[in-house]
Amino acid sequence: MEKIAGKIAPKDMLENIADLISAYYTKTIDTNDMSQLISFGTSGHRGSSLKNSFNEAHILAVTQAVVDYRNKEGISEALYIGMDTHALSTPAHKSTLCVLGANGVNTYYAANFEYTPTPVISHAILTHIGSDGIVITPSHNPPSDGGFKYNGIDGGPADVDATNWIENKANEYLKNNLLGVNIIPYEEALKQNCIKEYDFVTPYVKDLVNVIDMDAIRKSGIKIGADCMGGSGMKYYHAIRKMYGLDMDIFNDTADFTFSFMHLDYDGKIRMDCSSPYAMAGLIALKDNYDIAFGNDTDFDRHGIVTKSKGLLNPNHYLSVAIDYLSKSRDFDGLGIGKTLVSSSMIDRVANDNQKELFETPVGFKWFVKPLIDGKIFFGGEESAGASFLRFDKNVWSTDKDGIILNLLSAEILAKTGIDAGIYYANLTSKHGSPIYARIDAVASSEQKQKLKNLTPQDIKSDTLAGEKIESILTTASNGAKIGGLKVNAKNGWFALRPSGTEDVYKIYAESFINEEHLKQIQTDAKKIVDSLF
Structure with a gap:
């Protein structure tokens, strides 16, 4: 891939947008296939209509689950919704409004259906106390992907307790053929008093000072x-x-x-x-x-x-x-x-x-x-x-x-x-000093990813890293939260192992404050540790 990396994409590589949008509305989900269910990673649910992981049913179900979560938590203030420019974001945005309108949720969307950045939604939530938000985005993912994020009343990405609840409820709706999901036609949704246009641009830009x-x-x-x-x-x-x-x-x-x-x-x-x-x-x-x-x-x-x-x-x-x-x-x-x-x-x-x-x-x-x-x-x-x-x-x-x-x-x-x-x-x-930092992604099965996620310091048998004494082995961060992996520190370098939350890979992060050769030795030692675990 190195020969084409950094080059403009040839036309035959471009996404077929018509197929992508058609699949969003026409493909049927197999709820027995885990890969086709709602799954919240560190940045919400992501998928593609071509892979049956981001289709109309997903968005209808997850939006109703968000409504249910708001009701459970007693959230009654406005919900601010934004979307990015991925092709699947526009139909997903419309599907979301169909459910929010049917449920009478006081919702603000960008005037003229303009696109709205994630941080602008966070800013809007924080300047309207008690509100929450949805952002339709898969971030920097390829054009074929779609994404759905929920931001709570604190303006930030919803925590694990919230996303787990929403995910489970959404998948319950999917498995029951959307029974219990309130939906009205899109044109009718726009006529609801609770669905309103909002100027996101001016308040945010004015506030930059x-x-x-x-x-x-x-x-x-x-x-x-x-x-x-x-x-x-x-x-x-x-x-x-x-x-x-x-x-x-x-x-x-x-x-x-x-x-x-x-x-x-x-x-x-x-x-x-x-x-x-x-x-x-x-x-x-x-x-x-x-x-x-x-x-x-x-x-x-x-x-x-x-x-x-x-x-x-x-x-x-x-x-x-x-x-x-x-x-x-x-x-x-x-x-x-x-x-x-x-x-x-x-x-x-x-x-x-x-x-x-x-x-x-x-x-x-x-x-x-x-x-x-x-x-x-x-x-x-x-x-x-x-x-x-x-x-x-x-x-x-x-x-x-x-x-x-x-x-x-x-x-x-x-x-x-x-x-x-x-x-x-x-x-x-x-x-x-001048550190050298690198990340390597390597293929891993679900079982291997689970093993990496549950590592303990005792699993590391070596007492040196790239020739230096290991000073600490961490499985929790300074805030006491589990890191879902492991980090090994020495005087002039470190590495961390972490399974991906969205792909069948694990990641080795490494850094050296000495030189490139030292970094490579750290990476080699890290790989040896992973091999011994697998």
């Missing part, structure tokens, strides 16, 4: 390149440019359900991953035309920063930069930093240097929701290019990942410091 120094960006006159990647935030960048008078070129700002403008990812697939140098090849080629450039995945919850100095920044590198800059430029005294345990240890060193308490969590942004709301942390970020941070006044901005503010922060950093985030990170490595 409370989390980003927009005036500094404007006054600096820096030239910005913004790649919408055909995603849900297209109108938002146009509104931001206009409202704040920014010198910003905006690319790929129309919906193309085949995403034919995208460059193929590492495996030859179209994937709107703004952290991938292959998928971002188009914007990287333009880096010298801009002082700073950035892109987003399809639902705009992830960020991708392209600098003149270094090109596309590794997500871990930019998280380190953002944390250091925010620690020094905001009054966040007494507040800590949240990171997933598979994020770079450079963050640990930056946190320590800024005298900030560090909180390590399992994978998944949901772990940062309560600490952000409670003011325990000012920043929560994960290695997959997702993060959010507090407003200037220390109040919460969003409790879901916000790729828009992380991108704008890179412009603020350049405007205020005079150096781009690539140079900023190089300065951090001069002070703290």
Whole structure:
């Protein structure tokens, strides 16, 4: 696949959108096949109509399950619904309204059925206390996929208790041929008093001055390149440019359900991953035309920063930069930093240097929701290019990942410091060392994934890692939650094992503060441990 990675997709590889939409409405689900049932991973339910895992029945059932959950929890305020630009998002959005309208749920959808980023839904929930939300998105997944996320009254991705309940209830409806699911025709749903249009753009864009120094960006006159990647935030960048008078070129700002403008990812697939140098090849080629450039995945919850100095920044590198800059430029005294345990240890060193308490969590942004709301942390970020941070006044901005503010922060950093985030990170490595980070995905059966999920420190028989004494073996994060895998730490390196929640693979994350050879030795030792377990 290396020969076509980073290249524009040939036309014969593009998704047949007519088949995709037809399958959504016509395919019949086999409820005896587990792969065709609702399954909530770290970012909601995802699937494809072509695989019988994201079809009309799924959406009708899961929406009714959300309604039932709201009733059980006594949630009576408005529900805010958004969708991204995947082809299956539009029919799923319509199906969702058919159920919400039938159940009389007070629902707000984007005016003119515009697309709405995930962080905007979180922001709307938090500014309307007691509300919750649904986002129809499979994030950066290929064009054939669809996704359904539920965000609770805290604005963040629903926790495991909620998603387990919703998942079980939805599958119960599927197995009973949707008996008990309230549905009305789409045109009738739109006529219900409870289904209302809402302007999501203006409140969010106006509020940006409370989390980003927009005036500094404007006054600096820096030239910005913004790649919408055909995603849900297209109108938002146009509104931001206009409202704040920014010198910003905006690319790929129309919906193309085949995403034919995208460059193929590492495996030859179209994937709107703004952290991938292959998928971002188009914007990287333009880096010298801009002082700073950035892109987003399809639902705009992830960020991708392209600098003149270094090109596309590794997500871990930019998280380190953002944390250091925010620690020094905001009054966040007494507040800590949240990171997933598979994020770079450079963050640990930056946190320590800024005298900030560090909180390590399992994978998944949901772990940062309560600490952000409670003011325990000012920043929560994960290695997959997702993060959010507090407003200037220390109040919460969003409790879901916000790729828009992380991108704008890179412009603020350049405007205020005079150096781009690539140079900023190089300065951090001069002070703290230069880590090398990598992730490997390998095939694993369901049984093997289950074994990895339930590992204990006693399962590791070795006392050294790449020639260094093992200092700790972790199966729980610093917040006490199980990590669903295992992490091994030594003085100058670490690795973590974790089964995927959505694919038949396991992941080896590894990092070295010495060199590439040391990293490879860590990976070799990690593989030996996995082989011994299997």
